[in-house]
Amino acid sequence: RRIPLACYTSLLLTQLGHSLPELLDRGLALLKVVQDAGRMDHVLEILMYITPLLMSDLSCIENAAFKNILTTLLSADQSYISMAKSMISGTFPGPVTREAGNMLEKMIVNYEKYGKDSPKEIIDLWVKILTSLPGWNVNNSALFLLDILCSHSFFNPPIHSATLQVTNDLQKKFLLESSGGIINWITGVNYSGHKLLFPTSTAQFPWLAYFFLQSEDIHCRETGLWAAMVKQLSEQKPLEDALVSASTQCETSPPLSSQLPIYRWLQQAMDTPPDHPMVPIFWQRFFQLFLSRPVATHEGEEPRGVGMSFFVGMLN
Numbered sequence: 001r002r003i004p005l006a007c008y009t010s011l012l013l014t015q016l017g018h019s020l021p022e023l024l025d026r027g028l029a030l031l032k033v034v035q036d037a038g039r040m041d042h043v044l045e046i047l048m049y050i051t052p053l054l055m056s057d058l059s060c061i062e063n064a065a066f067k068n069i070l071t072t073l074l075s076a077d078q079s080y081i082s083m084a085k086s087m088i089s090g091t092f093p094g095p096v097t098r099e100a101g102n103m104l105e106k107m108i109v110n111y112e113k114y115g116k117d118s119p120k121e122i123i124d125l126w127v128k129i130l131t132s133l134p135g136w137n138v139n140n141s142a143l144f145l146l147d148i149l150c151s152h153s154f155f156n157p158p159i160h161s162a163t164l165q166v167t168n169d170l171q172k173k174f175l176l177e178s179s180g181g182i183i184n185w186i187t188g189v190n191y192s193g194h195k196l197l198f199p200t201s202t203a204q205f206p207w208l209a210y211f212f213l214q215s216e217d218i219h220c221r222e223t224g225l226w227a228a229m230v231k232q233l234s235e236q237k238p239l240e241d242a243l244v245s246a247s248t249q250c251e252t253s254p255p256l257s258s259q260l261p262i263y264r265w266l267q268q269a270m271d272t273p274p275d276h277p278m279v280p281i282f283w284q285r286f287f288q289l290f291l292s293r294p295v296a297t298h299e300g301e302e303p304r305g306v307g308m309s310f311f312v313g314m315l316n
Contacts, residue, residue, distance in 0.1 A: 002030070004037035011046050020053045020060065028065040035069055040076050040096045043069070044103045051107075051129070052114045055121055061129045071133055073100065074141040092204075097141040101148050108152050120159045123149050127166050137197045143205045150207035163211055171197065171215040194255045201264075203271040206278040213268060217261040217285065224250040226261070226292070233306040234294040242309075262289040262310055 007030035011017035016027040027050070035043045054060045061067075077094025093101065104126060111119040127149050136142040153163035174197050196216070202209040220226045228246035237245065239257055247254035257263075269282035290307035 002033045004034050004039060007031070007033040008039070008042050008046070011050070017046065017050055018053075020056060023050055023053060024060060024063055024065075028063070028069065031069055032065065035072060040073060041099060043073060044096075044099055048103050048107055051125065052122070054129075055114075055125055058125070058128065061125075061132055067133060070129065074133070074139055074145075077141060093141065093144050097144055100141070100145055104145060104148050108149075118156070118159070119152065120156070120162060123152055123159055124162050124166070127153075127163060131166070131170055140204070143202065143208060147205035147208040150211055154207060154210065164214060167211040167215040168218060171212065171219060175219070194253070194259055196259065201268040201271040203268075203273070206268070206272045206276050206282075209268050209272075210278055210281060213261070213264055213282075213285070216259075216264060217289075220255075220261050223252040225252055225254070226289075227295075229260075230292045230306050231294045233309040234303055239310060239312065260310070262286065262307075265289065 011027055011030055011034075015022045016030060017023060031043060031046055031050075034046070073096065076096040107114075107122050107126075108119045111122055114122065116122065127146065130136055130142050130146055130149075133139070133142060136146075150163060153159045175194060198209070198212055202212075225246055228249045229242055232242035232245050233239070243254055243257055243260075265282055265286040269279060269286055272279050272282060290310070291305050292307065293303045293305050296303055
């Protein structure tokens with residue numbers, strides 16, 4: 001019978017918690033013993049020490065034992081007792097998720113202790129770890145932690161670019177996996193729209209929402225769909241007809257009209273608490289699309305904006 005205190009001490013004081021091969025071979029099993037004893041605070045402490053070891057080999061984040069420990073950790077606040085307390089107090093995040101957030105903050109602030117010039121690798125590592133877990137996009141605890149990471153990414157250009165690249169890759173992978181069958185592959189048309197990682201706005205996690213909405217926006221532009229849509233709308237076509245024509249022209253599977261970035265940015269801007277620092281950015285992105293104009297076909301032409309075409313019938 002393994003004793004949790006002995007397992008905890010072994011991870012802190014021996015090679016089992018300081019050598020990556022030893023950690024993967026025997027150390028994670030000891031950490032699981034500590035977790036099964038309900039000592040989530042000690043699990044978080046050990047994770048703070050051992051996760052930097054994974055930077056030398058990112059493939060290790062796919063280790064089944066490691067993912068199982070994190071999945072259990074993120075569901076700890078969903079226990080009957082924790083859920084009952086949350087329902088009474090109405091608080092989110094729960095105590096374990098909140099402490100996990102504090103651990104991330106501490107690691108990011110103390111990046112120099114890990115021999116790094118910036119927190120970029122730490123943030124990148126944890127973004128990849130959390131988004132590798134099953135069901136991460138519907139797990140509020142995972143989203144809370146990702147929101148913290150994204151808040152640190154936003155104001156640092158190199159980290160911002162790295163985080164956006166991760167969300168771009170996730171977006172493309174999810175769209176590819178959710179594209180429907182051989183008929184859609186042959187015709188290039190998916191009449192059911194796109195299956196999105198976040199079908200609705202994520203008002204609780206605005207920093208995270210920014211990066212994924214930006215990825216959706218980039219995808220819409222890179223396929224040529226947005227420019228083609230603007231061109232079609234400038235020719236006075238109804239919205240749905242313009243979307244079908246633009247998709248055919250670009251040979252891309254069309255989203256539902258409600259999934260177009262202009263509506264997604266608008267919904268996020270309206271749902272986000274008005275005192276959040278990201279609200280002006282959401283409105284900025286919306287108006288960038290609302291004020292779009294088609295490319296002039298000859299010198300001196302000034303095409304009108306097509307923004308109101310997206311709201312025909314919605315306004316009196």
